[in-house]
Amino acid sequence: MRSVLRRREAGIALALLVVIGVTTAVQPGFLLTANGWRDLLLTPAILVVLAVGQAVVVITRNVDLSVGSVLGLTAYLTGRLFIAEPDLPIVVVTLVAVAAGALLGLINGSIVAFARVPALVITLGTLYVYRGVTLTWAGSDRIDAADMPHPFLALGTQQVLGVPVLTVVAAIVLAAVAYYLHTSRGGRQLYAIGSDPDAAALQGLPVRRRLLGAFALGGALAGLAGVMFAARYGTVSSGAGLGMELQVVGAVVVGGVAIFGGSGTVAGAALGAMLLLTINRALPVVGIPDFWQRAVVGVLIIGAIALDRVLANRRSRRLAAERDADPPATSPPGGAAPPGGAAPPGAGPNDREEATT
Amino acid sequence: MPNAAPTLRLEGVTKSFGPVAALRSGTLVVQPGSIHALVGENGAGKSTLVKVVGGVHRRDAGVVELDGEPVDFAGPAEAKAAGVAVIHQEPASFPDLTVTENIFLGREPLGRFRRIDRRAMRDKASGLFRNLGVDLDPDRPAEGLSIADQQIVEIAKAISLDARLLVMDEPTAALSAVEVRRLFTVARGLRDAGKAVVFISHRLDEVADLCDTVTVMRDGAHVSTDAVADVTPDELVRRMVGRDVAxxxxxxxxxxxxxxxxxxxxxxxxxxxxxxxxxxxxxxxxxxxxxxxxxxxxxxxxxxxxxxxxxxxxxxxxxxxxxxxxxxxxxxLALVPEDRRLQGLVTESSVVRNVSSVARKRLARLGILLPDAEARLARDWSGRLAVKAGALDALATTMSGGNQQKVVLAKWLATGxxxxxxxxxxxxxxxxxxxxxxxxxxxxxxxxxxxxxxxxxxxxxxxxxxxxxxxxxxxxxxxxxxxxxxxxxxxxxxxxxxxxxxxxxxxxx
The missing domain is CATH 3.40.50.300 (P-loop containing nucleotide triphosphate hydrolases)
Incomplete structure (x- = not known):
């Protein structure tokens, strides 16, 4: 199974490389200039952070549609903090924004975990509520670069050893969450909950606590993304992050995180985010008109879900066929099976099934 | 310590689901170092009793004691922590996780910095399978496992818990003879180690072969408890059925x-x-x-x-x-499905609506459903099947299981x-x-x-x-x-x- 998953991520990485390669062949500046290289790494940074958080939520068979609004609210909060206290250290501002995001996520999580209402509905509601808070608070006000300290804005474009700071942040987030999911009990339980929520309850897993944790993490990362947004663009209006939730869910799905929970990795989600945004930038470069740019993203999302189904069906058929081949003394159903049960249990089950399916 | 408190003691435990009393008076006393059989017809309340012991259901009344201490589990996790391992009738596995992860979920062996020690976990799983004598790849996903293999995983899970009380709800139903023999060896090993084992089975030969004591349940209540050597299988069957078969x-x-x-x-x-x-x-x-x-x-x-x-x-x-x-x-053709609440009934709908739901085409004129015809149909069939409902517009969800089943039957019979x-x-x-x-x-x-x-x-x-x-x-x-x-x-x-x-x-x- 692990090899299949790995192959899935490798596939996305390959697609990403192909997009970059083709575009660079048409327009060498896409990759081979300082600006091209920087944009390639910098553009997806915010979406990657959001996608990592979303992936954790989706793995538990939930979804958080409010992340765009959380990003907008925390980005505006970041600006207001700098206006109110210009001398506040950047770290403190960041921590406050992350904490605010976590709180908003926790609100989502509590309603989902305790009221047992589908996350889709709850977070659709909080999407509007959180956006409404920002609108009320900001009005037509807008935070400009002049309102925020220079060192903070510099983080948005600065590079360390040729890698933008925001990209480094995204990479650290990705690595930390991936490590947690893979190596901790809590991480494995998130997968279990998404795989079969009823069985998880029957097993006595702390389902509620895990759901709260997943939503809080998703919210905290959206808060972090809000800070990154403020640093990167230098202006924050009440519309910051509008519609971003759909991009995030798209990235997660393209990245191979099953929308019904239980499988997928945050690395895949991050790659999905990079692929989506890189394609967005690549299409105009190779001269594809606007309409098709959107259509390509749509096809990518539908294609990814279709691929998931095909892979899942094929896998369950293969496992079922293996089981059929197992019991002794039964006549083979089709004509393709080897005579006399010549390939019982131990034989390599890997690629032979292709012939029968 | 001989003559110590029994590992498990249940007395007069009751549990109802809505109008259905699944357990009217559950009584069971299991001594340490013994294998106790629990037998009875389907619907006698065995599985409900097991779920009360395992913390899945909370009892309505009665006494549950572990080693003489009264307990009241709020959830399966508490039961597990108290040393109760239960293998339920329907194995609950996580298809996306590997077999090893399924066994150790929530109790994974930890290495440095509380990280999961995957190698140790895998080795333990292999060891468990070796002890059970089964050939199962610990790294394969649980998806697509046969019921027998899922059962094996459940058994491995229960054994790895090192519980003082192991409850097995019909573990052998899907196992082959060889696997049953291995399971019995494991159960005897646990008994000899001083653990208590509760074994539910329909096969009385297995009960005679494996168990020391046998308790018979019928219609949600305790009937008798005897040493296995003291009762004949025929006598057990008579007690289980308790009425004239004809x-x-x-x-x-x-x-x-x-x-x-x-x-x-x-x-x-x-x-x-x-x-x-x-x-x-x-x-x-x-x-x-x-x-x-x-x-x-x-x-x-x-x-x-x-x-x-x-x-x-x-x-x-x-x-x-x-x-x-x-x-x-x-x-x-008509199909009355297995799960009437999920697949057979619109539980939030009236008896009339339910009965007429499939035969609708015949009741409609120009595509409009005639309420009179609908009610007549429902009255005819409900009368014929003696459905006991306060009124035909009563919601199906308020009815007992038997009457619900009659409504489902009426619905299909109405299609002729x-x-x-x-x-x-x-x-x-x-x-x-x-x-x-x-x-x-x-x-x-x-x-x-x-x-x-x-x-x-x-x-x-x-x-x-x-x-x-x-x-x-x-x-x-x-x-x-x-x-x-x-x-x-x-x-x-x-x-x-x-x-x-x-x-x-x-x-x-």
């Missing part, structure tokens, strides 16, 4: 007419294979077999809910289009079917209503209806069916006439790994 299964004699339903070579990868049988007008054909053998799946495929890969179904000589339930209904397929027609129904449902099925068959009855209750199959088809691992293992169908013959044909010398030839026919 009265429970009022079989009306009928002469089978022509073939109405014919199934030929039905095939679905991973579920069932080469299934062929026919049902004649006026006969009841029982489809027996273990849970998970593929009986319900066969019925669903015949009805067109599920697709199948090969084979064909003919009703009254006309081929039936696969995968089209509407065509099946039009051709005169030629073939009635019923899946577990009396599951979760009290004894009195059971007999009514049986009488109804019998009468319908006598009137010329072809009935295919899926049932896990052996007495029901033997008592009601004119012929019995036994399904084993997705194949029709054998066909038995009413005279040939003894409990032993059916169980032998249904159990994987049992002798199958006499079954092959007929199964191929």
């Amino acid at each position: 009265e429970l299964y009022p079989k009306v004699a009928s002469t089978p007419g022509e073939v109405v339903l014919r199934v030929e070579g039905l095939e679905s990868t991973g579920t069932f294979h080469d299934v062929s049988f026919e049902v004649r007008a006026g006969e009841i054909v029982g489809l027996a077999g273990l849970v998970g053998a593929g009986r319900s799946e066969i019925a669903r495929a015949v009805f067109g809910v599920d697709r199948y890969d090969a084979g064909r179904v003919t009703v009254g000589g006309r081929p039936l289009r696969p995968g089209d339930p509407a065509a099946a209904i039009a051709a005169g 079917p030629k073939v009635l397929m019923v899946d577990e027609p009396t599951r979760g129904i009290d004894v009195g209503t059971k007999a009514e449902v049986h009488r109804l099925l019998s009468t319908l068959a006598a009137e010329g209806l072809a009935v295919l009855m899926i049932s896990s209750e052996l007495p029901e199959v033997l008592g009601m069916a004119d012929r019995v088809l036994v399904v084993r691992e997705g194949r029709i293992a054998t066909e038995l006439s009413r005279a040939e169908a003894t409990p032993e013959a059916v169980m032998r044909a249904a159990t994987p790994g049992a002798s199958r010398s006499d079954s092959r030839t007929e199964g191929a026919a």
Whole structure:
């Protein structure tokens, strides 16, 4: 199974490389200039952070549609903090924004975990509520670069050893969450909950606590993304992050995180985010008109879900066929099976099934 | 310490689900270092009792003590922490996780910095499988495991818990003879190590072979507790049934007419294979077999809910289009599903609406449903089936299981079917209503209806069916006439790994 998953991520990485390669062949500046290289790494940074958080939520068979609004609210909060206290250290501002995001996520999580209402509905509601808070608070006000300290804005474009700071942040987030999911009990339980929520309850897993944790993490990362947004663009209006939730869910799905929970990795989600945004930038470069740019993203999302189904069906058929081949003394159903049960249990089950399916 | 408190003591434990009292008076005392059998018919309350012990359900009243300490588990996690391991009847595994992860979920061995030590975990899993003597890849996903293999995983999980009390709810139902023997070795090992084991089984030979003490339950209450050596299997059966069998299964004699339903070579990868049988007008054909053998799946495929890969179904000589339930209904098929609450009823809807829901097309004029016709239909059938509902506009959810089942039956009978397929027609129904449902099925068959009855209750199959088809691992293992169908013959044909010398030839026919 692990090899299949790995192959899935490798596939996305390959697609990403192909997009970059083709575009660079048409327009060498896409990759081979300082600006091209920087944009390639910098553009997806915010979406990657959001996608990592979303992936954790989706793995538990939930979804958080409010992340765009959380990003907008925390980005505006970041600006207001700098206006109110210009001398506040950047770290403190960041921590406050992350904490605010976590709180908003926790609100989502509590309603989902305790009221047992589908996350889709709850977070659709909080999407509007959180956006409404920002609108009320900001009005037509807008935070400009002049309102925020220079060192903070510099983080948005600065590079360390040729890698933008925001990209480094995204990479650290990705690595930390991936490590947690893979190596901790809590991480494995998130997968279990998404795989079969009823069985998880029957097993006595702390389902509620895990759901709260997943939503809080998703919210905290959206808060972090809000800070990154403020640093990167230098202006924050009440519309910051509008519609971003759909991009995030798209990235997660393209990245191979099953929308019904239980499988997928945050690395895949991050790659999905990079692929989506890189394609967005690549299409105009190779001269594809606007309409098709959107259509390509749509096809990518539908294609990814279709691929998931095909892979899942094929896998369950293969496992079922293996089981059929197992019991002794039964006549083979089709004509393709080897005579006399010549390939019982131990034989390599890997690629032979292709012939029968 | 001899004469210490029993490991588990339940007294007068009750548990109701809505109007249904699943457990009226559960009493069970299990000593350390013993294997205690819990026997009784389906619906006697064994599984409910087990779920109370395992913390899945909370009791309504009564005493539960572990080693003399009163306990009241709020959830399965608490029961586990108190040293109670339960293998439930339906294994609950996580298809996306590996077998190893399934076993150790929430209790993974930790290495440095509380990180999961995958190598240690895998080694432990391999060790468990070695002890159990099974060949299962610890790294494969749990998805697609057979019921037997899932059961093995559950057993490995329970053993790895190192519990003081191990409860096994029909662990052997899906196991082969070899696997059962290994399981028994493990259970005896636990007993000799001073643990208490509760073993639920329908097979009295296994009880005699493995257990020290046996408790009989009937209709949600304790009947008797004896040393296994002191009671004969016949005596146990008498106590389990506790009533006259003839009265429970009022079989009306009928002469089978022509073939109405014919199934030929039905095939679905991973579920069932080469299934062929026919049902004649006026006969009841029982489809027996273990849970998970593929009986319900066969019925669903015949009805067109599920697709199948090969084979064909003919009703009254006309081929039936696969995968089209509407065509099946039009051709005169009816399927009363296994889970009436989920699949058979609109529980938030009235009796009238439920009864008329399938027959609607016939009740409508110019596409508009006539309420009068609807009510008349519902009144006719509810009266005929003696549905006890306050009023016909009562919501189905407020009714008892038996009456709900009657409403589902009424719904399908209102379509005027030629073939009635019923899946577990009396599951979760009290004894009195059971007999009514049986009488109804019998009468319908006598009137010329072809009935295919899926049932896990052996007495029901033997008592009601004119012929019995036994399904084993997705194949029709054998066909038995009413005279040939003894409990032993059916169980032998249904159990994987049992002798199958006499079954092959007929199964191929």
